[in-house]
Amino acid sequence: MIKLENVSKIYGQGSGAVHALKPVDLHVPKGSITGVIGTSGAGKSTLIRCVNLLERPSTGRVLVDEQDLTALSESGLRKARHDIGMIFQHFNLLSSRTVFANVALPLELMGITKRDIRDRVLPLLELTGLSDKAASYPAELSGGQKQRVAIARALASRPKVLLCDEATSALDPQTTASILTLLRDINTQLGLTILLITHEMEVVKTICDQVALIANGELVETAEVGDFFTAPRTQLGRTFLNDYLELEPPRNLLERLLEAPGERTHPIVRLAFRGDTASAPIISRLSREFDIEVSILEARIEDIQGRTLGLMIAELMGPTAITQDVLTFLNKLDLHVEVLGHVQRND
């Protein structure tokens, strides 16, 4: 539904030029929720603004529903933007208009009659749970309610795509959860394709189907969310995930961690189990079949949109030859194994 092809953005010229976005390719499938995650200054905002050409890309093409936006005239682009809703971190509601009039604004811009506007705004207020706030002004609303108004407003022109620019970053965790639920509902009920940018893994974990990791203006990694949480492919992906899950080996162990195995070392492994692959039987099987002990240092169960993800950091306590066999065995199973390093045996 959204395709970015070789899209880049350069500010300034010559030696002072800043590459806010290096050539990026991104595909957001129809009906999906794709999240672009990165730290501040990574280029997320530039990326999402390039999709509706609030920022005109320096190179590349932007296709929304197979229409190349970069090839359109000003008026053609304005028309195309009716198919692309957008919500913002700071809501950007008009303080001089009531909730109803804010939601009606995009329809007024399209030249829709007053009666038709009413017929379209009221169901949207219902959908976003704002029916009793129609006559209120934004200043009288909470942050979460304001973002609901913004969502209703973005949906008013019946867009095919919704862009969310840090839509929950100014909200508390509870409100964030309710807004994410609303976005998920809209996605399933209306079949709306959503592209969001965020710096919060929680957002990606809760509603995204696909995640794209951005750093220094480059897309580093794009993956299905389940895959990303099980086994990120890049170092940055792992850093992001570990920072979020806070799943690191204990500090005292980390200091003793060696990169290469030695004469008398034990491997430290990170295991990620997906779905029904239960962790406990595997651990006991290792003890039974290989006659080694497994010391569990950290363990977590994560719920990724209803699918279970088990994460564990463990020390395989046995002779080097045997632990090698154990790793070979684990690699054959339906789980993800990563050797974090090795520690000297204590015995």
Place this chain on the structure above:
Amino acid sequence: MSSAMIERIWNSIFETLYMVAVSGLISIAIGVALGVALYVTRPRQILAMPALNSVLSIIVNVGRSVPFIILALAIVPFTKLLVGSFIGNTAAIVPLTIAAIPFVARLIEGALNEVQPGLIEAAQSMGATPRQIITKVLLPEARGGIITGVTITFIALIGYSAMAGAVGAGGLGAIAINYGYNRYNSLVMLITVAIMVVLVQGIQMLGDYLVRRANHK
């Protein structure tokens, strides 16, 4: 005080109000347009035209730097051409309006400056034309600031109109100068000053009330 004097003062109030109201309305109509132009033609704005913006800005600055009394004398030929005379209340409206236009323009530009840039961005994302952004976003959102600017303009015009009394216009200024100052009539001076204080106070209170009503922030 003679009844003739009271009548003179009474009439002068209406002369002042006439000069202020007419020059105020015309200068606000033109000044709002000029202020909007100053704002939207800035670099990176919705109708960015940096060269035009610089030219407008210089014209406004020149207009604002000429003292009113000098301006009124300097444009006498123009005033004569426009209204057929350079003496009287109607004639005074010409320099008053010309002096107030750049003043209003800067105040409006300042009010528009207070509108969150994110609102323009949101409107653009909805496919708004520059014209729609001006009429549906910028002006309504700057309403409070615009009313404040209009209030300041009317108050400034009361001051200017008194000065116009020194160069041939009527109104409270002329009474204060001709009777209060030239004929040492302290009572007339006091009364005219008091009336102007009341006028200014009234306009300010009305303005504040309208700003309060306009703002939903």
